[in-house]
Amino acid sequence: MAERIAADVAVVGGGPAGISAAVHAAEAGRSVVLLDPSPRLGGQIWRHHGRPPAVALQWRERLAGSGARLLLDTTVIDAPDAGRLLAERHGRAVSVHCERLVLATGARELFLPFSGWTLPGVIGAGAAQALRESGARFRGRRVVVAGSGPLLVAAAAGLRRAGARVVALVEQAPAARVAAFGVSLARHPGKLAEAIGYAVRLRGVLVRTGVWVREAEGDGRVERVVTSDGRRLECDVLACGFGLVPNLELARMLGCEATAERVVTDDALQTSVPRVFVAGELCGIGGAGQALVSGAIAGLAAAGARVPGALRRRLARERAFAARLSRAFALRDELRTLARPETIVCRCEDVTLARIGDVTASSEQAAARRDRGRQVKLHTRAGMGACQGRVCGPALSFLFDCAADTIRPPLVPVPLALLAESGEDGGGGLESEEER
């Protein structure tokens, strides 16, 4: 039998958005449980091998004093309805019952296929950060940082501090748009200071805008990359990511209306499903500032407390920043043509671009985006591997305008024994999926 936990408000995701939501709901007098799959609090942005930044420590302290119950190492695998989550914790099933739910599941990197992207040594830009912060050493390694977005600058600065030789930073967005974005940071003094700090740390690094990686080459691991401006850069690591995409799986499983970029909400960040709220990157990619503010709003709203006008105005400012970010680093069309027919697009199942192209070409022109997504999955197995389309799904959506297919539990692969154990108080997770 699954362990049963009950709370007024359940928050999924322990990054800045989830922490802020849990703190605000708990301080408003509600019983709160906060779930996160990793062993440490902080999400992707506040994960640190050494000492976390001061702001993270302050929020952690406030959370500890708020009375919210913390469940780390806890992965949500199903949500039969808005009032019940089924999770895995240390190999055992946990069933969480709640009145209100706040989803703060964060974002992941967008990876786009190009020739050689499956070579060992080709990792994400955020992956370089995550690796470094989990103890990986980069001292002396030659690294090319490529793709798009502010994360590249942060990754390159971090790698350099860790002793890596950053061979080049190549950003696909044109110089004019990056510069305009830089100027707009003047409206956000904190963010401007951060950007200047990075710029100082990147002095002496070859930085190219309007340039992208055409292919990676090497025998068994990456040895060099060829860029769109004709350079051949020798390297040990290519850290390449094309920005972030929100982790929409749980929200979509619950039936929340969403686009590829965000979950649709009202002013109080309530989704189309009553009693389900979202915060952080699920509101649209916006970073830690937006995460803290949206978390506060969602936490207060989920607690049934009043949301102060000042918070709403701060969220509007953060959203304006997020919109500028997304315009400045919009992906160029050339990136749709990098993969060759033989390039693997779905890495779990080894499905090539050619096989996917065959299916999309034969499906009717008028076929809805969702149908096209389903056809690709049925005929090629793309998206049916262990990652369940988390890597190839957003890439397919960019390359072929396919919408992601229906989300089915479990959200992550789990042992069958755990699913059997999950049959707490009648309805098992998988059975209730059939009823929807």
Next chain:
Amino acid sequence: MSQRTVAEPVRIEVDGRLIEAEPGTSLLAALWNAGVLALRRSPSGEARGPLCGMGTCFECRVTIDGVPDRRACAESVRDGMKVRTLG
């Protein structure tokens, strides 16, 4: 004499080879530091290494103490851990 206390390294076995790692590092970081980049084989036999570093891509799957398909990024190193790659 140095006053700094250095934690004892953790010893793990990777494909029969002994590797020392700092306690608290992830298994993925320990493998990376030992120069082990290729971790699994794809269905068509390609060697693959980590991609996302944060648990979503499943490219860093290895066999740990006989249990297959464990994500190296989601495991901390433990003394005596036996890891098999490219299995």
